[in-house]
Amino acid sequence: MSATFEPDEMRMQVSACPACVAAPSAERLAAAAAPRDARLMLSLPTAHCAVCITDVERELARHPQVRSARVNLTLKRVSVDAEPGVEAADLVARLARIGYEAHELDPDVLSATEADKRGRDILMRIGVSGFAMMNIMLLSVAVWSGAEAATRDLFHWISAAIALPTVVFAGQPFFASAWASLKGRRLGMDVPISLAIILASSISVYETAHSGRHAYFDAAVMLTFFLLIGRYLDYRTRAVARSAAEELAALEVPRAQLLRDGAEVPVPVGELVPGDLIRIRPGARVPADGEVVEGTSEMDRALLTGESLPVWAGPGSALSTGEVNLTGPLTLRVTAAGRASSLHRMADLVAAAECAKNRYTSLAERMAAFYSPFVHLTAFASFLGWLQVSGGDVRLAVNIAAAVLIITCPCALGLAVPAVVTSASGKLFRKGMLIKDGTALERLAEVDTVLFDKTGTLTMGAPEPQNLADLAPADLAIAAALAEASAHPLALALAGATRGMGVHPAALSDLREVPGYGIEGRWQGEKVRLGRADWVGASPGETTATHLQIGARAPLSIAFADRLRPGAEAAVAGFLAAGKAVHLVSGDTSGAVSALALRLGITHWHAGCLPAEKSALVAALSANGARVLMVGDGLNDTAALAGAHVSISPASALDAARTASDIVLLGADLAPVADAVRVAVLARRRIKQNFAISLIYNVVAVPIAILGFATPLAAALAMSLSSVTVSLNSLRLK
């Protein structure tokens, strides 16, 4: 999140704007330095086949300044190597001409290489331990089938030569994690794992040196191999979620139009300093906090406060980062930018809320807390028991203790959670949901109370006119004509609705838009106006409305309601049917909130909530023992999202809200949310089944090991059988 505003991260774009090179400020001059080659990254959401690859690469290569372009179909991206001065917008337009949707990505936000390295690192260890496991297994088959004396010793020595370096190299992730948890005075799952691997290897070396019958080299390596696969699945789930979340963040390449000597120069937001004058065009998002110097307009604050009514802005008004300018161009004097801006202060609040949130203990951690002491105690007890029974035969006692440790080693337990989470998050990803956190599924399964935000979450933030039928056809024709002349969202919605009703716009003259107020024109010699209540002489109401004035007649008001997000009704109905308590919280007026609550059948609603009140509500519900799912998109929801047991935000949400939530909804449809809870409940059941399966294997195998009948063959069989059963059970997730 913070990366989006980091000045260092912005430097890449400097070369994309040649005007910056002529910048007078020394700081900016240093930043711009020499023109660099443009390395651009575009996202290609619709690419899917060989033809797409060829089309896109050929079209981009036709651009005279593009050196090379390569499509990555797995990530649905194209990376372009070009000479300095190539703008991403050109390339996007080129691709749009041949029918491909493309979006610019900020290459600095995508830290793919670093994450990639860690994935390759685990893969390398899996490869090495897999190679070692297969070779040792071949040698072990010979021993199991009855190799004797010198031959057995030779095979054991060769196994040792392969196994020891492998264990040292491939086991490192476990040793490091076990050491970390021991230093923190905890017994994680990695402690018994590391102990079993080390003990199995050393006892086998000792046995081999003394021409013993049993060596557990195969078990030690197989353990490493299976557990590394679990680690890799775990890592993959998180990496996929992170790279998609990064892609969402990278889609917002923030630039501001800086006014310098009367000319507009596009600069990265990170380079703005207080005192700069910036121009904000209608439709643009405010890039920094500031005060309006020139121009009037209306501001949409829905994402920040949840208000659906636009707010008037003129010289002297203070604007915050993230608001959207609706009608007229504004000149803004920057008072705070980047880290100091209100958007960033809000993000810091969220970070604080997340730290304060008490840490959730996952199923795996609870299992480890119960299982690790059990394993250690059993192994130690069998060591003492055999020492007693055999009358001080340390070698025998250590051998049996090692066998107990190996048999009880949580091989299947290491796969139990990652395999289910991989399978479930893949399923939810296809439904359009992105799991950002490994334990989010478990927490989602426990939810009993659901809190919805209104503006932008249950509604699209797109208004629809409500009472057009009450207007006389002639008035409607005038309203349509006025509305068509403006780009204001209410006017656009009105024009769209009247066009849909087949209204022919009346002929008007002298049409002009008064930014911040409305549109004015002349109809048959009379002045007509469409706009804000106070401008046309009407009294402002509680709900979103625009007002029409014809000559000296009393103004007519046209009311608007927000359009519901597709699937909102299904999602709310799904939660109510599942017996969950559903609440609606919004910063909007009580009129708008109660109307929506009634429409969706939600009985608990809270209007006019400030961000702090929203998170206080979440805290109060949690204090009463409720497990709260928060669904929200605005900056005013972020503290509540961070404080809730589990949280979901749509992809259209602000960066800060997406960062604070555990699950991101990729499509516009809200319906998968209710289904996600069902999948989560199912996933938790599979995880518990997996635990049960691996426990059953232990219940059968442990007595055999304690009694001293366990052989390396039995250990190998128990380990691989339980791992395979657990993986198959995870794939059953529907």
Added chain:
Amino acid sequence: MDALVYLIPTSLALGGIGLAAFVWSLRHRQYEDPKGDAERILNPEWDDHPKP
């Protein structure tokens, strides 16, 4: 049992070749875009002569 003198090194060497190939493919980023590579082979563009 003399055969073991040749067979064990041979089997280890064969396995080692596999491991080396795997390490090479990881180092040379062969797993960056598995879906794209699967599709690229269907592309007829450079069928007649290699890409210059």
